Amino acid sequence: MTFRDHASLLRLLGHPVRLAIIQRLAAGPRCVTDIQELLEKPQANVSQHLMALRAHRIVDYYEDGKLRCYYLARPGLAKLLAGLPADGYAVVRPSPEQVRRDARGLRGETAAAIPRNGRGRQLGGRPRRLAELTSGRNR
Amino acid sequence: MTFRDHASLLRLLGHPVRLAIIQRLAAGPRCVTDIQELLEKPQANVSQHLMALRAHRIVDYYEDGKLRCYYLARPGLAKLLAGLPADGYAVVRPSPEQVRRDARGLRGETAAAIPRNGRGRQLGGRPRRLAELTSGRNR
DNA sequence: TAATAATATTCGAATATCCTAATGTGATAG
DNA sequence: CTATCACATTAGGATATTCGAATATTATTA
Numbered sequence: 001m002t003f004r005d006h007a008s009l010l011r012l013l014g015h016p017v018r019l020a021i022i023q024r025l026a027a028g029p030r031c032v033t034d035i036q037e038l039l040e041k042p043q044a045n046v047s048q049h050l051m052a053l054r055a056h057r058i059v060d061y062y063e064d065g066k067l068r069c070y071y072l073a074r075p076g077l078a079k080l081l082a083g084l085p086a087d088g089y090a091v092v093r094p095s096p097e098q099v100r101r102d103a104r105g106l107r108g109e110t111a112a113a114i115p116r117n118g119r120g121r122q123l124g125g126r127p128r129r130l131a132e133l134t135s136g137r138n139r
Numbered sequence: 140m141t142f143r144d145h146a147s148l149l150r151l152l153g154h155p156v157r158l159a160i161i162q163r164l165a166a167g168p169r170c171v172t173d174i175q176e177l178l179e180k181p182q183a184n185v186s187q188h189l190m191a192l193r194a195h196r197i198v199d200y201y202e203d204g205k206l207r208c209y210y211l212a213r214p215g216l217a218k219l220l221a222g223l224p225a226d227g228y229a230v231v232r233p234s235p236e237q238v239r240r241d242a243r244g245l246r247g248e249t250a251a252a253i254p255r256n257g258r259g260r261q262l263g264g265r266p267r268r269l270a271e272l273t274s275g276r277n278r
Numbered sequence: 279t280a281a282t283a284a285t286a287t288t289c290g291a292a293t294a295t296c297c298t299a300a301t302g303t304g305a306t307a308g
Numbered sequence: 309c310t311a312t313c314a315c316a317t318t319a320g321g322a323t324a325t326t327c328g329a330a331t332a333t334t335a336t337t338a
Contacts, residue, residue, distance in 0.1 A: 003155035014150030
């Protein structure tokens with residue numbers, strides 16, 4: 001809900017080993033030792049990452065004899081992660097100049113998306129900050 | 140591409156102030172001072188976060204007089220962030236028991252998704268780890 | 279040209295995160 | 309019951325992040 005919650009979730013996901021674990025588990029449940037061998041990381045470390053993921057309910061486990069089989073508790077997150085840029089930066093992005101023109105209102109569509117007190121040279125005049133535009137006196 | 144890259148991107152996004160900045164910029168370009176006032180954070184701090192975001196090309200800016208108007212360089216990422224859980228944990232998730240049954244092959248669909256050397260009690264017998272199953276001798 | 283507004287940069291301390299090594303625990307096999 | 313396997317936990321040092329304070333930079337304004 002809050003930025004703080006989202007941030008802590010993203011920080012949790014922001015670790016290569018944890019991402020690797022999630023990828024593995026996306027293919028089905030695995031016990032700790034299997035995960036450990038697949039990742040070639042020390043057992044304690046894998047266990048710590050699993051604990052961290054479990055604390056946020058990213059994963060959970062069921063017990064099978066003496067094994068603990070971890071699985072993704074929220075598959076939705078795995079899909080979110082699949083949305084990360086596959087190559088470097090495939091997303092089309094406008095040049096600074098393009099955005100600048102848009103912000104100035106030379107292109108209707110993007111300019112409309114900018115709130116009325118959006119700033120960046122409102123159709124001529126000198127640059128103004130938001131505070132200036134909202135305060136009563138518009139000298 | 141790599142887990143390392145994805146992880147560093149997620150860590151970058153995993154900060155409440157940076158998320159707030161991204162939300163603001165999703166509505167249109169804003170100069171540093173405006174952002175700073177909206178977030179009620181010290182200028183240097185906002186500037187530092189903007190630098191961090193720019194280093195990963197999450198944001199970019201154009202200059203307008205003495206103002207620097209920042210904007211989202213990759214709107215796609217904002218959409219990815221919109222996919223974060225709005226409330227606590229809305230995602231439907233199976234009980235550990237459900238997953239356990241699935242993994243055991245009592246339900247066809249999920250079991251099929253588990254790779255052939257997936258483990259977790261393959262239809263009876265004792266629990267086996269992956270290494271056991273792939274090694275030749277199956278005692 | 280001097281002053282100022284807007285923003286960037288640097289430094290250092292506080293804090294958080296990560297990893298390794300060592301040890302603890304609980305279930306099962308013998 | 310003892311040993312062992314699978315895993316968890318703790319402690320700590322190393323490393324990385326974060327933030328505030330002070331200072332630098334750069335464009336505009338007077």
